[in-house]
Amino acid sequence: MEYEVVIGLEIHSQLQTQSKIFSYSSAAFGGDPNSKVDPVCLGLPGVLPVLNKQVVNYAMRMGLATNCKIAPLSIFARKNYFYPDSPKGYQISQFEEPICEHGYLDIETENGKKRIGITRIHLEEDAGKSVHSETFVAANETLIDVNRCGTPLIEIVSEPDMRSPQEAYAFLTQIRQIVQYLEICDGNMEEGSLRCDANISIRPKGQTELGVKTELKNMNSFRGVEKALEYEISRQITCAKNGEQILQQTLLWDADKNVAIPMRSKEFSHDYRYFPDPDLTPVMISDDWIKKIENSLPELPKARQNRFVESYKLPPYDAEVLTDQKPLADYFEKVVKTSGDAKQASNWVMGEVMRYLKEGDSDINNFKVSPENLGLLIKSVSEGAVNAKTAKVVLSEAVETGKSPEAIITEKNLVQISDTSELSEQVKKVLADNPNEVEKFLGGKEQVIGFLVGQVMRATRGQANPKVVNDILREELVKLK
Amino acid sequence: MNFKNVRLKLENKETSFENLVKQYLDKIEKGVQLNAFIFVDKEAALIKAAEIDKKLENGTAGKLAGLVLAVKDNMAIKDSQVTCGSKILENFVSPYNATAIEKLLAEDALIIGKTNMDEFAMGSSNENSYFGPVKNPVDNSRVPGGSSGGSCTAVAAEMAMAALGSDTGGSIRQPASFCGVVGLKPTYGRVSRYGLVAFASSFDQIGPITNTVYDAAILLEVIAGHDKRDSTSAPVTVPKFSKALDGNIKGLKIGLPKEYFSEGLDSEIRESIENTIKILEENGAEILEVSLPNTEYGIAAYYILTTAEASSNLSRYDGARYGYRAENVESLEDMYVRSRSEGFGNEVKRRIMLGTYVLSSGYYDAYYRKGQQVRTLIKNDFEEAFKQCDCLITPTTPSTAFKMDEKTDDPLAMYLSDVYTVSVNLAGLPGMSLPCGFDSNNLPIGVQIIGKQFDEEMILRVGDFLEKNLALKTTG
Numbered sequence: 001m002e003y004e005v006v007i008g009l010e011i012h013s014q015l016q017t018q019s020k021i022f023s024y025s026s027a028a029f030g031g032d033p034n035s036k037v038d039p040v041c042l043g044l045p046g047v048l049p050v051l052n053k054q055v056v057n058y059a060m061r062m063g064l065a066t067n068c069k070i071a072p073l074s075i076f077a078r079k080n081y082f083y084p085d086s087p088k089g090y091q092i093s094q095f096e097e098p099i100c101e102h103g104y105l106d107i108e109t110e111n112g113k114k115r116i117g118i119t120r121i122h123l124e125e126d127a128g129k130s131v132h133s134e135t136f137v138a139a140n141e142t143l144i145d146v147n148r149c150g151t152p153l154i155e156i157v158s159e160p161d162m163r164s165p166q167e168a169y170a171f172l173t174q175i176r177q178i179v180q181y182l183e184i185c186d187g188n189m190e191e192g193s194l195r196c197d198a199n200i201s202i203r204p205k206g207q208t209e210l211g212v213k214t215e216l217k218n219m220n221s222f223r224g225v226e227k228a229l230e231y232e233i234s235r236q237i238t239c240a241k242n243g244e245q246i247l248q249q250t251l252l253w254d255a256d257k258n259v260a261i262p263m264r265s266k267e268f269s270h271d272y273r274y275f276p277d278p279d280l281t282p283v284m285i286s287d288d289w290i291k292k293i294e295n296s297l298p299e300l301p302k303a304r305q306n307r308f309v310e311s312y313k314l315p316p317y318d319a320e321v322l323t324d325q326k327p328l329a330d331y332f333e334k335v336v337k338t339s340g341d342a343k344q345a346s347n348w349v350m351g352e353v354m355r356y357l358k359e360g361d362s363d364i365n366n367f368k369v370s371p372e373n374l375g376l377l378i379k380s381v382s383e384g385a386v387n388a389k390t391a392k393v394v395l396s397e398a399v400e401t402g403k404s405p406e407a408i409i410t411e412k413n414l415v416q417i418s419d420t421s422e423l424s425e426q427v428k429k430v431l432a433d434n435p436n437e438v439e440k441f442l443g444g445k446e447q448v449i450g451f452l453v454g455q456v457m458r459a460t461r462g463q464a465n466p467k468v469v470n471d472i473l474r475e476e477l478v479k480l481k
Numbered sequence: 482m483n484f485k486n487v488r489l490k491l492e493n494k495e496t497s498f499e500n501l502v503k504q505y506l507d508k509i510e511k512g513v514q515l516n517a518f519i520f521v522d523k524e525a526a527l528i529k530a531a532e533i534d535k536k537l538e539n540g541t542a543g544k545l546a547g548l549v550l551a552v553k554d555n556m557a558i559k560d561s562q563v564t565c566g567s568k569i570l571e572n573f574v575s576p577y578n579a580t581a582i583e584k585l586l587a588e589d590a591l592i593i594g595k596t597n598m599d600e601f602a603m604g605s606s607n608e609n610s611y612f613g614p615v616k617n618p619v620d621n622s623r624v625p626g627g628s629s630g631g632s633c634t635a636v637a638a639e640m641a642m643a644a645l646g647s648d649t650g651g652s653i654r655q656p657a658s659f660c661g662v663v664g665l666k667p668t669y670g671r672v673s674r675y676g677l678v679a680f681a682s683s684f685d686q687i688g689p690i691t692n693t694v695y696d697a698a699i700l701l702e703v704i705a706g707h708d709k710r711d712s713t714s715a716p717v718t719v720p721k722f723s724k725a726l727d728g729n730i731k732g733l734k735i736g737l738p739k740e741y742f743s744e745g746l747d748s749e750i751r752e753s754i755e756n757t758i759k760i761l762e763e764n765g766a767e768i769l770e771v772s773l774p775n776t777e778y779g780i781a782a783y784y785i786l787t788t789a790e791a792s793s794n795l796s797r798y799d800g801a802r803y804g805y806r807a808e809n810v811e812s813l814e815d816m817y818v819r820s821r822s823e824g825f826g827n828e829v830k831r832r833i834m835l836g837t838y839v840l841s842s843g844y845y846d847a848y849y850r851k852g853q854q855v856r857t858l859i860k861n862d863f864e865e866a867f868k869q870c871d872c873l874i875t876p877t878t879p880s881t882a883f884k885m886d887e888k889t890d891d892p893l894a895m896y897l898s899d900v901y902t903v904s905v906n907l908a909g910l911p912g913m914s915l916p917c918g919f920d921s922n923n924l925p926i927g928v929q930i931i932g933k934q935f936d937e938e939m940i941l942r943v944g945d946f947l948e949k950n951l952a953l954k955t956t957g
């Protein structure tokens with residue numbers, strides 16, 4: 001029997017606001033444990049939450065960028081459960097009336113464009129962290145770090161519209177791309193600022209009724225999501241083929257062992273007893289507010305891609321690669337600005353720069369050569385100040401040492417020699433040293449000129465402008481005829 | 482002693498504030514068997530009193546200089562304990578001030594101590610305190626009411642000039658009535674709840690307990706106002722409440738909700754309230770009967786909604802970060818179960834269980850949602866009634882102070898002692914209880930005045946008029 005896979009994703013994205021969602025301490029990542037705290041996020045007796053308005057702005061940005069309807073009134077609810085890193089014994093979230101609903105995103109698949117529905121986007125606060133596996137923690141102890149408590153989150157819930165791990169991957173990476181473009185989240189899965197849970201079920205092809213779903217958690221990378229989904233799908237299909245029942249359960253992905261391990265049923269059979277949080281008033285959003293956010297939305301990936309094709313005359317593929325991640329696209333555009341040459345900028349960024357990033361397993365934010373400096377290097381090539389081959393060597397050294405290409409060129413005296421009188425000397429010398437080749441050329445073997453150019457280049461340690469050398473050589477050879 | 486007179490005496494240098502504070506400390510010491518206070522810092526009070534004397538002398542004293550204030554022990558005072566009458570917070574020290582406390586301190590009120598209360602403000606008799614019951618100062622064999630029983634006892638027994646209480650379903654007004662003092666619950670949102678340890682967040686309000694209506698007005702003036710730390714505090718202007726006490730009640734329309742005068746009301750209380758109404762009528766107020774038809778559902782809705790909120794509000798007391806933690810626990814779950822089982826008293830546990838139940842999946846619609854619907858109906862009842870009148874007059878309680886242990890085994894009977902006060906909290910309205918007579922046992926009787934939303938001025942004006950015209954004497 002052939003099976004159809006049904007996947008829905010729940011994606012948590014940490015919002016990069018200055019302060020926490022309901023209190024004043026810093027929402028920045030990291031810091032000493034328990035250093036980013038205040039009475040409110042600690043849940044001390046008597047404190048009250050007050051909503052950070054920027055969080056609403058960010059959620060609206062995401063909602064508008066994913067074609068959602070923004071609710072004129074949404075409500076915060078309490079999700080009640082006990083856990084030591086949840087200081088109030090409940091998480092403030094949204095339940096019955098979320099801030100955004102009924103959106104969608106179009107993803108690219110093998111069979112073309114496909115629309116994935118977004119059920120809702122809601123606001124909530126993050127929990128702290130329990131620390132028990134570190135070396136400094138005794139075996140029977142757990143330490144709590146509450147720095148992350150109250151970090152604002154949006155949870156994006158998709159419709160079960162995805163039919164393969166590849167589609168899920170495409171959806172997830174597009175979400176990352178959008179949050180980065182909106183500058184509301186850095187989209188880093190490894191650090192947990194973007195997190196993804198998946199609901200998966202299978203059903204015989206043609207059946208409309210949904211099968212029993214399992215929930216996959218703890219996938220800490222984009223490829224991990226794809227891998228975990230592949231694993232779980234084949235597990236479910238094997239179950240079905242063996243006539244075993246698929247149990248509704250939650251599984252934790254173990255990236256080291258490449259397996260998904262079921263959680264004990266006790267750990268997820270919560271009754272969260274949601275109810276409206278009486279400490280917070282409903283979030284009221286006017287049409288004017290929505291318009292204001294709409295007008296402030298930055299250019300989104302698709303639009304930027306189209307602009308790259310039109311105004312920089314790039315092939316669509318290049319435009320797609322360059323706009324995939326906002327920081328790279330920003331970098332590219334700065335290179336264009338200083339170099340004045342979009343085609344060359346694209347060649348250098350997609351070729352050299354991306355190769356270095358891949359080799360160093362690094363990203364553009366940590367790339368040692370600033371876009372301005374790369375732009376200047378490209379400009380030097382097109383102006384003939386350095387030749388292309390030298391420029392590549394210069395870039396390699398700049399990447400390695402962090403020095404500016406300009407400094408390297410000066411330091412190593414790599415400026416291209418285009419001075420005709422200096423080069424004439426060298427040419428004459430080469431001609432005198434190679435009478436056989438000169439004779440061959442004069443006898444009609446024109447290709448010998450390549451060899452002669454090479455000799456001049458070698459004599460100038462590669463600094464000669466090959467075009468100028470060529471011109472002078474021809475001039476001198478004509479004289480010998 | 483009331484604050485208004487004390488301040489005059491201090492300004493006329495008839496006594497020093499330090500002297501006065503000594504007298505209060507003396508009263509507290511002598512009345513220790515009443516168990517009104519959980520915590521008194523004598524030395525700090527005397528130091529503070531001397532400071533305030535200096536300020537009075539050099540003319541820099543705040544509006545409340547000369548006020549000796551007791552504070553219910555569910556409000557945060559920086560570097561001071563906040564027990565909420567519970568073992569689970571016995572050793573908790575707050576690192577911050579409640580907004581109301583901040584405002585009072587800024588006006589030079591002197592906080593003499595923290596008062597006893599029903600654990601987490603859950604109770605109507607002050608018998609639910611981990612620190613032992615409070616006795617009614619009028620008759621020590623009786624309860625002072627609750628949950629602000631310590632605060633009302635402190636004021637009635639002259640251990641403080643005034644006190645702060647909190648009122649979720651009558652916790653200021655009912656004990657004020659039992660102890661023979663003035664107790665005002667402001668409109669929900671009038672006073673910031675920041676720093677008031679939550680029992681039921683959509684009901685709780687801080688309010689003054691005083692000897693006179695005037696003092697209540699002055700205190701409310703100071704503690705009221707919008708607070709950006711409390712999203713539910715209302716951005717409305719705070720009137721000069723003390724200026725509203727002009728004695729003018731002519732032409733006021735005063736409504737008597739007929740449901741509050743039906744069976745179950747003690748006949749002596751009925752008589753006393755009727756006498757009170759007569760005085761208003763004789764002085765030019767128009768008395769009319771109104772109806773609040775959904776009153777009978779008030780208690781049920783109240784106990785569903787407040788316990789639901791409480792079950793969640795009290796989740797933070799889990800032994801993990803602060804407060805009581807059971808010893809020698811075997812697992813995380815064991816820590817939760819034992820810390821909470823050992824740290825909470827029976828009434829608190831009963832309400833947490835009730836609240837957990839009504840929010841549970843499958844029961845939410847039948848209880849919590851239904852409760853909210855009833856709440857809306859009760860609000861609408863008041864809105865309709867207030868189309869016809871300026872304020873309402875009712876008894877505060879169906880009976881006067883009852884005997885200790887009389888109702889401890891019958892929670893339902895205990896809950897019914899709030900029957901005249903809970904609707905005001907369900908509707909978020911202001912209400913005030915003030916003494917209007919005594920029964921044949923010389924126990925104080927309270928009359929409740931209920932106002933429109935944010936119209937504390939009206940109930941203060943009517944209350945002040947009654948206070949001046951009732952000429953209260955004990956019958957004995």
